Amino acid sequence: MTKTESPSPPSAAEASESGSHFIREIIENDLRNDTCGGRVATRFPPEPNGYLHIGHAKAICLNFGLAEDFGGACNLRFDDTNPETEDVEYVESIKEDVRWLGFDWGDREYYASDYFDKLYALAERLIQAGHAYVDSQDEAAIRATRGTVTEPGQESPFRNRSPEENLDLFRRMKRGEYADGEHVLRARGDMASPNMKMRDPLLYRIRHARHYRSGDAWRIYPMYDFAHPLSDALEGVTHSLCTLEFDNNRELYDWLVDRCAEAPRPRQYEFARLNLDYTVMSKRKLRRLVEEKHVTGWNDPRMPTLAGLRRRGVPPEAIRAFCAEIGVAKADNRIGPDLLDYAIRNDLNFKAPRVLCVLRPLKVTLVNYPPDREEELDAPFWPHDVPREGSRKVPFGRELYIDRNDFREDPPKNYYRLAPGREVRLRHACVIRCEEVVRNAAGEAVELRCAYDPETRGGKAPAGRKVRGVIHWVSARRAIPVEARLYDRLFRAADPERGEEDWADALNPDSLIALQNALVEPSVAGDPAAQRYQFEREGYFWRDPEDSTPERMVFNRIAPLRDTWAKIEGRAKGAGRETTDGAEAIRKVPGNKSSSSASPTLAERIENLSGRERAHFSVNVESGVSSDMAIGLAQKPEAHDYFHEALADYAPAPDDAARANALANWILNELPWDKIAREKGDLPLSPKALSALVKLVDEDIISARTGKDVLAEMLATGKSAEAIVHEKGWKQMTDPEALRAAIDEALAAFPDKAAACRSGKKGLVGFFMGQVMQRTGGAAKPELVRKMLEEQLAV
RNA sequence: UGCCCUGUAGCUCAAUUGGCAGAGCACCUGACUCUGGAUCAGGGGGUUCCAGGUUCGAAUCCUGGCAGGGCAGCCA
Numbered sequence: 001m002t003k004t005e006s007p008s009p010p011s012a013a014e015a016s017e018s019g020s021h022f023i024r025e026i027i028e029n030d031l032r033n034d035t036c037g038g039r040v041a042t043r044f045p046p047e048p049n050g051y052l053h054i055g056h057a058k059a060i061c062l063n064f065g066l067a068e069d070f071g072g073a074c075n076l077r078f079d080d081t082n083p084e085t086e087d088v089e090y091v092e093s094i095k096e097d098v099r100w101l102g103f104d105w106g107d108r109e110y111y112a113s114d115y116f117d118k119l120y121a122l123a124e125r126l127i128q129a130g131h132a133y134v135d136s137q138d139e140a141a142i143r144a145t146r147g148t149v150t151e152p153g154q155e156s157p158f159r160n161r162s163p164e165e166n167l168d169l170f171r172r173m174k175r176g177e178y179a180d181g182e183h184v185l186r187a188r189g190d191m192a193s194p195n196m197k198m199r200d201p202l203l204y205r206i207r208h209a210r211h212y213r214s215g216d217a218w219r220i221y222p223m224y225d226f227a228h229p230l231s232d233a234l235e236g237v238t239h240s241l242c243t244l245e246f247d248n249n250r251e252l253y254d255w256l257v258d259r260c261a262e263a264p265r266p267r268q269y270e271f272a273r274l275n276l277d278y279t280v281m282s283k284r285k286l287r288r289l290v291e292e293k294h295v296t297g298w299n300d301p302r303m304p305t306l307a308g309l310r311r312r313g314v315p316p317e318a319i320r321a322f323c324a325e326i327g328v329a330k331a332d333n334r335i336g337p338d339l340l341d342y343a344i345r346n347d348l349n350f351k352a353p354r355v356l357c358v359l360r361p362l363k364v365t366l367v368n369y370p371p372d373r374e375e376e377l378d379a380p381f382w383p384h385d386v387p388r389e390g391s392r393k394v395p396f397g398r399e400l401y402i403d404r405n406d407f408r409e410d411p412p413k414n415y416y417r418l419a420p421g422r423e424v425r426l427r428h429a430c431v432i433r434c435e436e437v438v439r440n441a442a443g444e445a446v447e448l449r450c451a452y453d454p455e456t457r458g459g460k461a462p463a464g465r466k467v468r469g470v471i472h473w474v475s476a477r478r479a480i481p482v483e484a485r486l487y488d489r490l491f492r493a494a495d496p497e498r499g500e501e502d503w504a505d506a507l508n509p510d511s512l513i514a515l516q517n518a519l520v521e522p523s524v525a526g527d528p529a530a531q532r533y534q535f536e537r538e539g540y541f542w543r544d545p546e547d548s549t550p551e552r553m554v555f556n557r558i559a560p561l562r563d564t565w566a567k568i569e570g571r572a573k574g575a576g577r578e579t580t581d582g583a584e585a586i587r588k589v590p591g592n593k594s595s596s597s598a599s600p601t602l603a604e605r606i607e608n609l610s611g612r613e614r615a616h617f618s619v620n621v622e623s624g625v626s627s628d629m630a631i632g633l634a635q636k637p638e639a640h641d642y643f644h645e646a647l648a649d650y651a652p653a654p655d656d657a658a659r660a661n662a663l664a665n666w667i668l669n670e671l672p673w674d675k676i677a678r679e680k681g682d683l684p685l686s687p688k689a690l691s692a693l694v695k696l697v698d699e700d701i702i703s704a705r706t707g708k709d710v711l712a713e714m715l716a717t718g719k720s721a722e723a724i725v726h727e728k729g730w731k732q733m734t735d736p737e738a739l740r741a742a743i744d745e746a747l748a749a750f751p752d753k754a755a756a757c758r759s760g761k762k763g764l765v766g767f768f769m770g771q772v773m774q775r776t777g778g779a780a781k782p783e784l785v786r787k788m789l790e791e792q793l794a795v
Numbered sequence: 796u797g798c799c800c801u802g803u804a805g806c807u808c809a810a811u812u813g814g815c816a817g818a819g820c821a822c823c824u825g826a827c828u829c830u831g832g833a834u835c836a837g838g839g840g841g842u843u844c845c846a847g848g849u850u851c852g853a854a855u856c857c858u859g860g861c862a863g864g865g866c867a868g869c870c871a
Contacts, residue, residue, distance in 0.1 A: 020809080047871050082870060139869060148867055150797045184869055194798040196867050205869040224871045247800055248866045270800080272864095277806095283871095325819070327808045331801050332864055339807075339820055349833060385834055416831080425829055470829045537830050565831045602847095605859080628848065632858060669849050669857045704850060705813085753815075763815050766852060770814030773851095782851040 021328040023062070023269055027070060027239060036238040037264035040072030043110075043237050044098070045079045045228070048090035048212075050283035051298045051305045052097040054319065054340075055274040061323040062271070063241055064103040075235055076105035080113045081227045083211035093298075097306040101316045112227045113213045115234055119222050120174065122230055122260045123185060123203060127166045131259055132203055133159055134169040135186045142184070145191075146199050152192035153199045159188065173206055176219040180206050185220075187255070197248045198255070201225055229253040229268070233261035240266045243273040244330065274326065275334045278489035279304045280496055280503065294507060295490075301544070301556050302490045302511050312487065313532055313542040313558035318347040337489060344559040348532060348540045353381035356394065356427065356472045357520040357535040357555070359484050361401035363447040363476065366432065369398040374477070377458075379428040392523040396429055399476035401519050406471040407448060409437065414568060416468040418448070424469035427536060431456040431467050472536045479519035482553040485544065486513040486560075520553070537561065605631050616640050620664075623647060624657030629664040636673065638683075643667050646687035650695065659698065666694050670711055685714055693721035706730050706778050733779045736788070739772075742780060743788055746771035757793045765789055 030036040042063040046052065052060075067074035076098060080086045098105070112119075126132040135142065135156045147153030161169075173183055185204035193199055203226040210216055229252075232240045240253075250268045257265050275281060280289070281304060289295050289303070298305050301312035309319065322343035326335055356379075376393035402418070411419040418424045423433045431453045438447040456465070493506040524533065532542040539560040548554040606627070609617055613634040620630035620640070633640045646663055667690070676683055693714065697707040702725055713724045725731060733739060746768050747754045757764035765786070772785050 045871090049871085079871065085870075142869080143867080146867055148797085151867095152797095153867085181869065196798085199867085202869055207869080221869095223869075228871085244800065245865055246871090248798085251799095272801085325807075327819095329801090329808065331808090333807065336806060336821080342820065345832085354830075354832095383830070383833065384828080414831095427829060429829090467829085469831085472830075534830085534832080537832070539832095561830080561832050563831075568831080626848095628858085632848090635858085665849060665857095673857090705852095708813090708850090708856095756815090761815075766814045768814085769852065773814075784851090786851045 019324055019327055021271075022330070023239070023241060023271060023328060024066065024069075026269060027066065030238070031070070035264070036267075039238065040067055040070035041075070041236055041238045042067045042072065042241060043075040043077045043232065043235065044105075045077045045231075045242075046094050047079045047082070047085075048087060048094060049082070049085040050090060050287065051093055051307055053281055053286065053303075053305045054276065054309065054322075055281050055304075056097075057101060057306060057319050058274045058323050058326070058328075059241070059243075060098055060101055060103060061320055062328060064105075066239070066241075072238075073108060074103070074105065075108040075110055075237070077110040077231060077235065078112065079224065079228065079231075080111055080211070080213060081222050081224060083207055083209040083214075083221060087212050093307060097310075100306065100310060101319065110231075110235060111213060112222075112231050113211060115227070115231055116214060116218055116222070118234060119227055119230055120220075123222070123226070124167060124170065126187070126203075126259060127170060127185075128163050129259070130163055130188065132166070132185055132187050133161055134166045134173070134183050135159070135200070136169075136183050139181055142202075146196070147191070149196065155191050156186070156200065159200070170204075173204070173220050174218075176208070178206055180208055182206060187252070189252075189255070195248055195251050197225070197252050201252055225249055225252050226256065229256045229266065230260055232266040232268075233257055237266045238264065240268045242268060242270055244270045244332075245273075246270055270330065271328050272330055272332055275332070275495075276304055276340070277334055277336050277494040278491045278496075278508075279337075280491070282497070285497065285503070288504075289490075292504070294504065299546075301485070302487050311545055312556050313540070314344055315347050315351070315532070318344040321347060334495065341559045344540065345561070348534065348558065350386060350388075352532045352534045352540055353390065354383065354534045354536050355381075355392075355521055355524055356474055357482075357484070357518060357533075357538065357541070358401045358403050358472065358474050358479070359486075359515050359518050359535075359538060360404040361474075361517055361519050362404045362407055362445065364400045364402050364432070364473070365447060365449050366398050366400070366452045367435065367449050368451050371398050373397065374475075377428055394428060394521055394523065395475040395478040397475050397477055400426070400473045401476055401479065402426075402448075402471055402473045406469075407434070407445065409445065412569065412572065415565075417471055418450075418469070422469075423467050424471050425456070425467045426473050427470055429457065429473070430454070431465075472538075474519045474521050478522050480522055480525060480553065482518050482520050482555055484515045484518040484541070484555045484557065486515065486557045487511065488513070518555070520555070524553075525550075532558065534561075602627055602631075609634060619644075624660035625664040626661060629661065629668060632668045633664060636668075638676075639667055639671070639673065642671075642683070642687050642690075646691040646694075649688045650691040659694075662698055663691060663694050666690065666707075666711075670708060672715070684718060689714060689720060696721055696725060700734075700781075701725065701732060702730055703732050703779070703781055705773070705782060706732065709778060730777070730779055732781050733776055734781045734784060736784070739776075739780055739785055739788060742772050742775045743768075743785065743792060745775060747792070754793065765793065768793075 027040055031038070044060050044063045046056065064074045076095070078091060123132065135158050137145070137156055137158065145154045145156065169183060170185055172178065183206065184202050186200045186202055189198040189200045191199045202223050204220045204222055206219055207221050208219055211218065246268070247270050250270070253268050280286060286303065286305065290298055295303055299307035299311045301308055322340050325339060325343060374395060374397040377396050378391050379394045380391040382388045382390065406417045406424070408415055408417070408419050411422070418434050420434050420437055423431050425431050432450040434448050434450050436449040437445050438449065440446045488511050489508055490511050491506045492508045496503040496506045529543055529545065532540060535541050540558040541555040542558060544554040544556045606617065609631065616634035617630050620633050621627065625633070633643050643664055646667065647660060650659055650663060671683065693707060693710060696702050697704055702710065710721050710724050710730065713719065714721060749771070753764050753767065757768070768789055769782065769786060772780055772789070773782065
């Protein structure tokens with residue numbers, strides 16, 4: 001028999017684990033352009049002050065996955081720069097979790113605390129270069145002078161100390177001559193920067209505290225913003241991936257790397273962290289759940305920690321598949337628990353042998369079965385559609401147990417399990433009919449007296465006999481009593497962190513249901529502790545690694561099975577079983593996407609112009625451009641000047657409104673102002689050169705589309721429009737004969753699409769436009785092509 | 796109210812960089828079945844946040860708005 005788990009399910013193993021996303025694209029680009037030293041080095045940088053959770057798994061899969069995909073390596077680096085919160089306990093748990101997920105950091109296990117000497121030396125260099133200073137203001141003063149998000153800060157009175165004095169003070173800080181908080185080392189940034197992170201950020205603080213690794217060697221400790229980028233540089237990391245909230249820190253990251261590291265330098269990229277519905281993910285909140293005993297510990301099976309998921313029985317492969325499934329992007333996201341369940345089931349379906357376990361027993365006596373008789377039925381471990389072999393013997397006798405849920409006194413419509421007078425099949429056994437219900441004083445069913453049909457044993461069904469329901473069961477005499485723990489979402493609200501009312505109030509009181517009287521078939525008795533099963537029709541289970549003993553087995557439900565009956569029934573009752581009440585509503589609130597607030601009218605926009613802009617606006621209107629564009633030009637002084645220079649050059653008809661508009665269009669819409677501003681550069685194109693280009697378009701020498709290509713070429717090479725058009729032979733094609741040929745060619749190449757288009761799929765005209773433009777190297781006159789295409793395709 | 800990031804199907808993401816708006820999950824229907832599981836086949840779902848503009852053609856470019864998130868720890 002093959003009961004052991006196979007390494008990977010066929011479906012999940014194929015897909016590239018880290019998917020395709022913007023970071024992968026960046027890396028591919030860097031490799032192509034050789035901007036990262038021809039290699040890829042990443043790192044996973046946890047702070048050892050808490051347990052890893054499934055959100056970290058996303059980061060781990062990303063960093064290790066990318067490194068592996070590109071033949072690079074991923075370091076495990078502990079970002080341990082805060083002695084007051086960190087501990088080896090966490091280091092150990094983190095290492096265990098990463099290993100468990102299946103990643104190997106080889107000998108690249110690093111600690112920021114191991115870099116303290118090097119970091120200190122870099123700090124001294126920064127001081128000597130005048131880039132950092134010792135500030136002796138107290139904490140409150142520093143906070144008060146930092147300004148706010150809308151107001152600039154003020155410079156510290158200590159900001160202009162000499163490098164010598166700074167160095168002396170810093171060294172004395174290091175020697176421990178000062179108390180906590182007396183001085184700090186700050187970067188000389190810009191107290192007026194719109195980015196708060198650049199307002200002379202703190203680099204070092206005094207902390208008379210014992211560090212779990214460096215002991216009492218240091219009295220000063222670097223801040224994250226200092227240690228992190230420089231640790232990356234020290235390790236030769238090329239791509240430093242972190243979550244979105246560090247976006248603002250990137251400017252500082254670059255500032256430090258620019259001053260302290262050589263090429264190839266690391267670069268930081270940010271992605272959105274994972275948010276899971278019905279749970280919390282921040283370390284502080286998780287810690288609170290533990291400390292207030294809402295859960296039994298960091299590894300409580302309900303926790304989203306990797307330790308919790310592991311204890312629940314979730315296979316690491318399922319978590320990796322889940323991470324691949326959710327992707328990597330920059331948009332905030334919330335993921336429903338169904339996706340994780342899906343990943344777990346998908347994995348376990350191929351790994352977990354099926355056995356029978358009755359969760360809520362209800363006695364069944366087979367009245368026509370001999371009291372002393374007992375037999376062993378052969379039952380395969382795997383369903384027909386899982387290509388694995390193996391079976392076990394299941395004891396069968398006169399007295400059995402079935403699940404209470406599989407019997408209804410008063411069955412609803414479409415219920416096809418057991419009910420008075422009804423038949424079901426016992427899985428792997430035979431068909432029984434419920435003849436009599438025995439009740440206790442309260443009127444509850446305590447036993448069903450049933451008749452079994454010997455003709456139906458071993459899966460045989462006498463001709464014409466159709467029994468829809470199949471239920472699971474165990475032998476009363478031979479089944480093993482066990483505890484089964486059913487886990488559900490920890491919170492009732494989809495996003496418990498949202499809203500100010502105490503999130504602990506949203507806890508789900510039924511997140512753990514411990515069934516003390518469950519009964520499992522005896523075949524599981526000798527199995528290894530890590531064996532996972534599917535309890536048929538119930539879900540995936542394994543032994544709780546903490547509480548299960550051979551004498552008293554305790555099973556955790558890893559994930560339930562999909563339950564379409566529950567869905568049908570829930571629908572019939574109107575309300576679902578669970579927590580959909582307020583949860584769905586809460587989920588929807590933030591979305592409120594459509595907002596149809598009107599944008600300002602033209603008049604209002606003109607009204608809002610400053611005096612100077614208004615003057616420009618008038619000039620523009622006079623030169624013939626539309627009000628809309630006149631405003632646009634007026635609001636962008638560079639563009640305004642550029643326009644008028646170009647227009648002057650575009651004579652001989654300066655009063656020609658069409659020409660002025662064309663020019664304004666090009667200047668406003670096509671010139672890369674954004675990029676110019678970003679790179680603080682000049683436009684590498686004279687107004688005269690542009691007006692020459694516009695002239696070519698106006699005179700129909702080239703199409704507008706080609707014009708854009710020409711513009712790109714001009715910006716790249718600095719050549720004139722005429723030269724480029726001449727060189728590339730980009731003159732516009734207007735000859736109907738030639739166009740006809742290109743169109744026919746395109747239509748012939750995609751006959752099915754042409755047919756689809758003729759029969760009404762209008763969108764395909766665009767497709768054929770693209771084809772023709774491609775075939776003519778972009779030279780065809782588009783208006784003409786479209787007209788001809790539309791005629792030909794009769795749309 | 797300053798700066799930054801982000802808005803594509805119910806959810807998570809694509810869309811070869813301006814040329815047919817797609818996939819997985821979820822949902823619905825059917826088939827199969829000794830698991831109401833799995834599998835298979837099919838289906839519904841879209842104002843690509845909004846409004847303008849450029850273009851033969853815009854999810855993609857431009858302008859203006861709206862919404863959500865982040866930033867004012869001597870945390871990371």
